[in-house]
Amino acid sequence: ESQLNPxxxxxxxxxxxxxxLARSAGLAVANKPGGTSFNPLLIFGGVGLGKTHLAHAIGVDIKDKYPEKTVLYISAEKFTQQYIDAVKKNNRNDFIHFYQIIDVLIIDDVQFLSGKTGTQDVFFHIFNHLHQNGKQVILTSDKAPVDMQDIEQRLLSRFKWGLSAELQNPDFETRVSILKNKLYRDGVEMPEEIVEYVAKNIKSNVRELEGAIISLIAQSSFNKKEITLDLARIIVEKFVKNTKREVSIDYIQKVVSDYFQMDIDTLQSKTRKRHIVQARQLAMFFAKKFTKASLASIGSQIGKRDHATVLHACKTVDNLSSTDKQFRKYVEDISKKLSV
Ligand code: ADP
Ligand code: MG
Structure with a gap:
């Protein structure tokens, strides 16, 4: 079972x-799996930009051209789970062996391996074996190797051996063609100006672009209404609003430092001055609360601190907000600014 989605x-x-770049590298790999210098091929980029789709496409194409090759697609999360289960059942060697006889191994979202040293270790050995035997490895990640956190150096250096190709935000024309293609495949007609309106307003994520169109079609058929620009406006607005709520660590640092009228460099500085330390701790606390970043990643982005410092900051903020009225007001004020 290749787990590929045709x-x-x-x-x-x-x-x-x-x-x-990523697409043509993918095609090159599909034509000659293991036979190009793109090994591993690492596809990286933000959420919903097509990493999973492209990774499958390469596998599907290889299966088409080389039916005898074993191709396996697996998410890093599932790979990790399988490994944990194998260790529990004393099957570590079987696990390794299973992966070492694959011709084309596709692992999706390798950033998931962050901090998972056992799984990284076993993957390192599998990777080496496959690579030495001219087998193809394809990886995807939400970050470039240089920006990956908590991945062992020896693994990171392997990631950089082949080609790292980025998927960027599609431009307007590409967004329009993606939408038109989807509508065509689904057999739905939609006025040009509405397609363009959606493509113009949803910029940073193909999944959301498609989501908006799907929800537009659903709304119109459910309410037996025509697809109008007004309906499109309402739906697009919902999508755009929802994405704004995803705050970044940079944005949190900006809001906190603005609130205390200091600049971000001051907030990140090494000083022990109480009000600056508190501002920094608040930034860490909100980064923990509002983002999915790991403690280590938060620390490194807020003044190059370690994960223990971030953990300490979160506890301090919790404590102070239950004992210190003024401090509690800071937390409430900043919370409000971050949630609009
Ligand atoms: P990621 O894995 O990067 O989060 P996905 O591969 O899941 O993103 O893509 C999200 C959605 O966008 C999928 O439905 C995918 O088919 C679609 N998509 C992304 N890029 C393209 C593209 N260039 N052409 C057509 N569809 C695309
Ligand atoms: Mg994906």
């Missing part, structure tokens, strides 16, 4: 400036 193929992975 609907994620090259044909419906539309090309644009934002993905040209």
């Amino acid at each position: 609907n994620y193929n090259f044909e419906n992975f539309l090309e644009g400036d934002s993905n040209r």
Whole structure:
């Protein structure tokens, strides 16, 4: 079982400036798995930009051209789970052996291996074996190798051996063609101006772009209403609002430092001055609360501190907000600013 999704193929992975390099590297790998210098091929980029789709497309194409090759797609999360289960059942060697006889191994979202040293270790050995035997490895990640946190150096250096290709935000024309292609495949007609309106307003995520169109179609058929620009406006607004709520650590630092009228450099500085330390601790606390970043990643982004410092900051903020009225007001004020 290859776990490949045949609907994620090259044909419906539309090309644009934002993905040209990654897409053509993928095609090159599919033509000659293990036989190009793109080994591993690492595809990286933000949420919903097509990493999973492209990874499947490569696998599907290889299976088409080389039916005798064993191709396996697996998410790093599932890989980790399988490994944990194997260790529990004393099957570590079987696990390794299973992966070492694959011709094309596709692991999705390798950033998930962050901090999981046991799984990284076993993957390192599997990777070496496959690579030495001319087998193809394809990886995806939400970050470039240089920006990955808590991944062992020896593994990171392997990630950089082949080609790292970025998927960027698609430009307007590509967004329009992705939408038109989707509508065409679903057999739905939609006025050009509405397609363009959606493509113009949803910029940073293909999944949301498609989501908005799907929800537009659903709303109109459910309410037996025509698809109008007004309906499109309402739906797009919902999508745009929801994405704004995802705050970044940079944004949190900006809001906190603005609140205390200091600049971000001051907030990140090494000083022990109480009000600056508190501002920094608040930034860490909110980063923990509002983002999915790990403690280590928060620490490194807020003045290059370690995870223990972040943990301490979170506890301090919890304590102070239950004992110190003024401090509690800080927390409430900043919370409000971050949640609009
Ligand atoms: P990621 O894994 O990067 O989060 P996905 O591969 O899940 O993103 O893509 C999200 C959605 O966007 C999928 O439905 C995918 O088919 C679609 N998509 C992304 N890029 C393209 C593209 N270039 N052409 C067509 N569809 C795309
Ligand atoms: Mg994905």
